[in-house]
Amino acid sequence: MNNTDALHDIKPPLVIAGGWEWFWPAAAALAVLAILFIAWRFWKKSQLAAPAEPPVPAHIRAREALQRALEIISQPKSFCILVSDTIRLYLEERFRFHAPERTTEEFLRELAATDLLTPGQKESLGRFLESCDLVKFAKYEPGENELRELHSLALRLVEETEPAENPNEGAGAGAEPESAASRQT
Numbered sequence: 001m002n003n004t005d006a007l008h009d010i011k012p013p014l015v016i017a018g019g020w021e022w023f024w025p026a027a028a029a030l031a032v033l034a035i036l037f038i039a040w041r042f043w044k045k046s047q048l049a050a051p052a053e054p055p056v057p058a059h060i061r062a063r064e065a066l067q068r069a070l071e072i073i074s075q076p077k078s079f080c081i082l083v084s085d086t087i088r089l090y091l092e093e094r095f096r097f098h099a100p101e102r103t104t105e106e107f108l109r110e111l112a113a114t115d116l117l118t119p120g121q122k123e124s125l126g127r128f129l130e131s132c133d134l135v136k137f138a139k140y141e142p143g144e145n146e147l148r149e150l151h152s153l154a155l156r157l158v159e160e161t162e163p164a165e166n167p168n169e170g171a172g173a174g175a176e177p178e179s180a181a182s183r184q185t
Helices: 023-049 058-072 076-095 104-112 119-137 144-161 180-184
Strands: none
Touching: 058 076, 058 144, 076 119, 076 144, 104 119, 119 144
């Protein structure tokens, strides 16, 4: 046996962990989290600070839809569907009266029991909806003059029932629905 085989070189010193090797990665992670949190808060604050655009009042939307309906007056069924749906949706938004889900008969029967419209307006609305139903369901083909009359009935109903402008508020924004009878006095 050779004596030189039994000898080995000196081993380098062992590195003993001091417990601080986690510090820099943890500090970097916390810094990234802090930056992300500050950016999120800034974004959230800017979203809240942006003024929300006020909703367009129901009577203005109804007038715009009725104006668009004139573009398809040459198609009686589509025209009547658009005009009657516009009026039903307007009445629902304006008076919180659920018109679109009901048949014309149900709608008119329930409307008769309210004071949302004047008797003349109720009668005019009944004629309007029944005429639209003839076109929509009975395949009646009215002339352009009849369709323009239906359009003017719808537009007149919107004009007569739109909320009165309050100088303290926007054009009807936030105004509570009032009955047509109380505005007529």
